[in-house]
Amino acid sequence: MKKLSSLAVISALFFVNSAMAHNIQLNATLPPVTVAEDGELVAQGQKINYKAWSSASLSGKVRVVHHLAGRSSVKEKNQGLINAIKSAGFDRAKYQTTTIINADDAIVATGAFVKSSAEDGKLENSHSQVILDQNSTVKKAWQLKEKESFIAVLDKSGKVQFVSEGKLSPDQIQQVIDLTKKLLAQ
Incomplete structure (x- = not known):
């Protein structure tokens, strides 16, 4: 029995650690x-082209x-959160949303739909940065959860000021908006 409860504690610790697995x-x-x-x-008129993207390019804007x-x-x-960002009307010269879509973590046989949806989204919001990741490259590098959403707020030097995985609460959404405004004012 003691062995069983020790195993349960070890298992619980493993799952707690894996639940907070990102390395940000x-x-x-x-x-x-x-x-x-x-x-x-990259939108050129109504046509979308692709280019390699690096996280090193994330500095310069909030x-x-x-x-x-x-x-x-x-x-x-x-x-x-996306709706709140749109409503906030942040100065595009100082702010940019960067959306990274993990197409490798899509429902089977929906890859073409995911790509088309990403392209439509870029055309609708040409000022936003959109990255399509076909191989889970970012998810692996940042140790993110599968089938999940991840949010980070970066200051203009590219340093993380807020990080969360999963659905944000209304308080967290307000925290992101307030933090972004504060960083833009600096």
């Missing part, structure tokens, strides 16, 4: 990663980085 640190830059296939979507599995249910988790 506050006041540090995001772990370096490059997405070569497909990469960053950013909300949103990494999400290529699933509509995951996209919906933090739609409240």
Whole structure:
């Protein structure tokens, strides 16, 4: 019996640690990663081209980085934050949303839909940065959960000031908006 309860404690600790598995640190830059296939979507008129993207390019502006599995249910988790960002009307010269879509973490046979949806989103919000990751490159580099949404707020030097995985609460959404305003004012 004692052996069984020890095993239960060890298992519980393992699951607690795996639930908080990302390797993102506050006041540090995001772990370096490059997405070569497909990469960053670039709008040229109504046409989308792709180029390699690197996390090293995240400095220079205040950013909300949103990494999400290529699933509509995951996209919906933090739609409240996206709506709040749009309503805030941040200065595009100083702020940019960076959305990284993990197409490798999509429902089987929906890859073409995920890619098309990402392209439509880029055309609708050409000022936002959109990255399509076909190989879970970012998820692996940052040790993110599968089938999940990840949010980070970066200051203009690219250092993380807020980080969360999963659906943000209304208080957390307000915290992200307030923090972004504060960082923009600096």
